[in-house]
Amino acid sequence: MTEPSSTPHATAPGASASSQTAASQSAADETPASQADFRASARRTFAIEEAAIAALESHLDDDFDRACQLMLATKGRVIVTGMGKSGHVASKIAATLASTGTPAFFVHPGEASHGDLGMITPADVVLALSNSGETAEVTALLPLLKRMGTPLVSMTGKPGSTLARDAEAHLDTSVAQEACPLNLAPTASTTAALVMGDALAVALLEARGFTAEEFALSHPGGSLGRRLLLRVQDVMHHGDALPRVALGSPLRDALLEITRQGMGFTCVIDDDDHLVGVYTDGDLRRTLDQHGDLRALKVDDVMTRGGKTVRASMLAAEAVRIMEENRISVLVVCDEDEHPIGAIHMHGLLASGVI
Known part of the structure; x- marks a missing residue:
């Protein structure tokens, strides 16, 4: 007796796999991500962050002048601190200050409460960043800074916050909205803080009369440093x-x-x-x-x-x-x-x- 042919059973899985692949591809084509206009999202982000930067000009007041005066007059360094995304921005601001003639470095506020506060002296100026102005790790440093007599400059998005009230100079970086559609992820607010930090660095650079040769001395490994230093x-x-x-x-x-x-x-x-x-x-x-x-x-x-x-x-x-x-x-x-x-x-x- 002849055994039934196994050919249909051998080809069926292949046909099934092909159908499944086509179905999967069709499903992938219909996902919301593939239908979204990515460039429209990018343009919306640009517009929101551009508006946040434009609004900074109206926030400039006597406190900006006071912040610059404190940093110019300090015998020590500018200590920049912040937590989370504000901490990343603070680290960049510290690097920009240091490379443009204002000695500065970043101190993590969490580590400061566990020994790194010893890096800060009464001769320094502290620049503290917090969008809410209520970040616990940052506000915990306030009594200690007051006790040392170290001047405090704050940069927040809330002029009425604890950090803003306790500072000798407050830099307002508040924004109307974040670029994040949930209005949660720090986006426009971090951009505004970065720009305010750059404004501080450039104002101090110009006040010091900082030269290209001095810039090269702190960038000896860069192409500009080689062009300005190599003889x-x-x-x-x-x-x-x-x-x-x-x-x-x-x-x-x-x-x-x-x-x-x-x-x-x-x-x-x-x-x-x-x-x-x-x-x-x-x-x-x-x-x-x-x-x-x-x-x-x-x-x-x-x-x-x-x-x-x-x-x-x-x-x-x-x-x-x-x-x-x-x-x-x-x-x-x-x-x-x-x-x-x-x-x-x-x-x-x-x-x-x-x-």
Whole structure:
């Protein structure tokens, strides 16, 4: 007796899986998330937060001036504190203040009650953030700050709150609504606090006369720091690494020196070690075009006389500008007596991060 075919049972699961996949895809296509206009939501968020920032101007009053005066006059540091999302904003404000000439650091209010309060001294100023102005971990510090005599500046969204009332200066960052549709998640309020913190930092920066060079000193690892701090002497080739040949040398010697040092040029110096010219890869191309036999040539006959030079104390960024303006890739570094003491190449400046 022939057994019933198992083929229908083998194909049925495949057909069922296909149907299930199609049904799942259809269900996914109909989910609210896929039907939402994400960009409309983003635009609404932008509009709410833009309105929150615009409203800050009407909140500026004598307390902002007082806050700046307290921070400028302090002999210590600005201690910034806050809990939760306000704490994240406070940490960013502390970093911005510190990088723009106002010594500052962040202290977690919860940790402050368990020993970190020792970081705060009477010579400091405390900037405390809390949207409600009633955050328990922050308000718990108020009696201790008063006892130490440490000035307090508060930043809240509630001018009548405990933190606002107890501060010597209160910065109002209240907002009409949060961008969160539930009006719960800190969104517009944290943006307003960030902007108020930036306003404080910039006002203090300008009052101190803080310069780009001072900014670079606190950002030595950044590209701006390198551009403002790095000097030619820090990146130049010098000593035996400086290619040079004597005036009157055969062109062959100049070519060997260029090859040996790998900088695409050589200095040409006289008997008193003064720079009289340079011979470059570009000069070599012109020599090949204009002269049939190179063996009889001396470097004097085909070199570029003079040449662009810089001083070792010059900012490397200024040397880059000279190279770009003159469309050259190397500069000779000379001392005040026009003795060549080094050379800088565009490749070295790229490697150093100046460019």
